[in-house]
Amino acid sequence: MPTRLAPEELRSHRWFGPNDLRSFGHRSRARQLGLGPEDWQGKPVIAILNTWSDINPCHLHFKVLAENVKKGVLQAGGMPLEIPVMSLSENFMKPTTMLYRNFLAMEAEEMLRCHPVDGAVLLGACDKTTPALIMGAVSAGLPFIFVPGGPMLRGQWRDQTLGSGTDAWKYWAELRAGNITQEDWCDIEDGIARSHGHCMTMGTASTMTAITETLGLTLPGASSIPASDARHWRMAASSGRQIVENVWNNLNPSQFLNKAAFENAIVADMAVGGSTNAIVHLIAMAGRAGIKLPLEDFDTISRKTPRLADLRPAGRFLMEDFYFAGGLPALLKQVEDILAGDCMTVNGHTLSENIADAKIWNTEVIRTRDNPLSTEGGTAVLRGNICPNGAVVKHSAMEQKYWTHRGPAVVFKDYEDLAARLDDPNVPITGDSVMVLQSAGPLGAPGMPEWGMLPLPKRLLEAGVRDLLRLSDARMSGTSYGACVLHIAPESAVGGPFALVQDGDIIALDVPNRTLTLEVSNEELAKRKAAWKPAARKVDRGYLHLFLNEVTQADEGCDFRFLHYTGTPTPEPRIH
CATH class of the missing domain: 3.50.30.80 (IlvD/EDD C-terminal domain-like)
Known part of the structure; x- marks a missing residue:
């Protein structure tokens, strides 16, 4: 059994506990927020990093999602503090949210480091948000749990089921070829995104949340629950309760994010036929934990991992089908022999323990090991x-x-x-x-x-x-x-x-x-x-200047050089 922290060992105690002028300031300003000693004395303070915004449809439900996390934190005897961080809206940001993944990673790291918090719940979903939050939280070094936002409902046009992105490209080609009309195209536009949540294909969002669950950073089964399903709210509350327990037990992902955990994540990526973007993000995430993931690791694991999820864009079905077919635990159970099942996860159990009872309920959507879509991974x-x-x-x-x-x-x-x-x-x-x-x-x-x-x-x-x-x-x-x-x-x-x-x-x-x-x-x-001559640099100020001077190449994860793991923890902030 882990040794539980004493209340005075909580990180937040450094802000609120001492009898000095600085802590007087912290406590008096907490009272200004409407809080009292019963809110901070002897309680883990939990940051909820929320990537909601009015222009991010994938995260439109995150206000309610955060309230459910808060409920769980309070039920477990913790103190929740919701902290907004940059929202990476895949649909609207130009030229690409990838330009700002490292921006959010820096913000997440610094928001956790500079505030009086003992642990964190990360609310993310859309593509770059997931790796960014995890990169930042790993670098900050506090206990954390990731709460995925969930996929949207399937799209529909007449009798055709539509999948985000995949069917947009498909029907755009048919429009340009003259096989559908402009009126058809407008009807498809109206029916392809019917609810809040991220893409319901096995795109980057679903790939990254599946990877995150396999890494042990979510509760079991969390990654594929549809965003509009009430079970999603209950998972959020359970995550809030779990992070309080993890803070008391000092269960920190930095203790179990080892090479084997990241190799498990690659197995999951290949078995679901995941996004190519996962490679760049996994390299960056592993780098924050001090783990090297050369490209050869991806290919070696791909060659021994069967593709079992029949999901668009490489298959037929959508994430809602995947969830009701058994979700990620059912798929991982099929490849358990090539997973390091003894890897720890945020609920205090091993990966193998978490998937022990998982079953497939639809063998068309999730194939069995003896009937794969292909004998090797998708990438x-x-x-x-x-x-x-x-x-x-x-x-x-x-x-x-x-x-x-x-x-x-x-x-x-x-x-x-x-x-x-x-x-x-x-x-x-x-x-x-x-x-x-x-x-x-x-x-x-x-x-x-x-x-x-x-x-x-x-x-x-x-x-x-x-x-x-x-x-x-x-x-x-x-x-x-x-x-x-x-x-x-x-x-x-x-x-x-x-x-x-x-x-x-x-x-x-x-x-x-x-x-x-x-x-x-x-x-x-x-x-x-x-x-050959390089093109002239056109930017000499701001974040883009920083990006152009510090970003690494794709095979190195496109992280910033100055954020790479050095083996030496960043010093805790001085509060005197």
């Missing part, structure tokens, strides 16, 4: 002279004929060039071409936006083409699909070999052998490199 890591530091491809969501493909490059220097020339009949894009988008990485874009699912020319869509090999140093939405090679590192903006690709160069992809090759001689590449 592959590539190497080659065009991507010496790696690239990723979600081969589970592309036509198999592109798994091995060789064709001539058609190069777009940046996104503006792509938008201007995509439908130009003089640009020689055919079904054999390899579309190349440069200047779309962490520095080049900046922020590494989700531009990697390059749109296809209208004339090819009209001819029935729906996939094409596409390469970029960008990311793509977890709801996207197609033969899209992503995260090419080093990116073109820093002069990596990807910057040297020219129209007509032959590029060869071989997914089974995990290679991506630019068929240009080393001598020719050396000549091109000697003539």
Whole structure:
């Protein structure tokens, strides 16, 4: 049994306990908030970091979610304090929320460090919010629990079930091809997002919350409860009760976020057919815990992990179906033999204990181990002279004929060039071409936006083409699909070999052998490199200036160098 803390050992006691002038100030201002000694004396103070905002539809319900967490904290004898932090609205922020993931991570870390709190509940859901909050909380070093916001209800158009993102791309192509009308398109717009909550496909949001549950940072089964289901509110209250207990027992995720836990997370990612973005985020999250996750770890684990979740964009079903089929615990039970089941979790039990009784209720949605969708995971890591530091491809969501493909490059220097020339009949894009988008990485874009699912020319869509090999140093939405090679590192903006690709160069992809090759001689590449010049920097102030000077490449997680784990804890704030 863990040794419970004494009340005077609580971190918040440093603010409220001493009989001195500084603590007099803390207590008197707490009274100004309407609080009294019965609210802070001998009680864990719990921060609830809330990423709600009026312009974030994925987190629209977080005001009520926070109230349920507060209820649980109070029931367990703690004191909840709701603290707003930056809301990363995937739908509206330009050029990409990825530009601001590290901003939220810094804010979460500092808000926990500077306030009189003993533990934290993190409210997140939409894509970058989850890794950002966890990165910050791990660096802050306090006990915490993550409460996922949950997926929205399935979309609907006439008799068609719609999935966020995935069906937007699908029907946009059909509109451009002339197969649906503008009126149809408007009806789809009206029915694809029917409730609060994040994307209901296995996009980045659902992938990251599944990973977070597998890491042991949520209560069991929390990651796939639909946002509008009353069980979601009850899970939030249970999380509030649990964090109070964890503070008393000093159950801190920093004690159990080891290499095995992150390898478990990779297993979950591959088994659900998760988003390619998970690789960047997992590397960054692990880095905050002092764990190295080289790209080879992802590929090694992918090759031994069967894909069992038949979820869009790589399958048929949606997150609501996944939840009622048994959710993540049922899926993890199927791959328990390749998990480190002795890893601890925030409810004080091991991962194996948490999934011991999990069952599949629909074997179409969650396959059994002897009937997988594929014998390996949904994502592959590539190497080659065009991507010496790696690239990723979600081969589970592309036509198999592109798994091995060789064709001539058609190069777009940046996104503006792509938008201007995509439908130009003089640009020689055919079904054999390899579309190349440069200047779309962490520095080049900046922020590494989700531009990697390059749109296809209208004339090819009209001819029935729906996939094409596409390469970029960008990311793509977890709801996207197609033969899209992503995260090419080093990116073109820093002069990596990807910057040297020219129209007509032959590029060869071989997914089974995990290679991506630019068929240009080393001598020719050396000549091109000697003539290459970086683009002029356009920003010299503010957060973007900081980002451009400190962000790492995709294979390193795109975190800031100065936030990397050093092995030395950041000193506690002085309060005198």
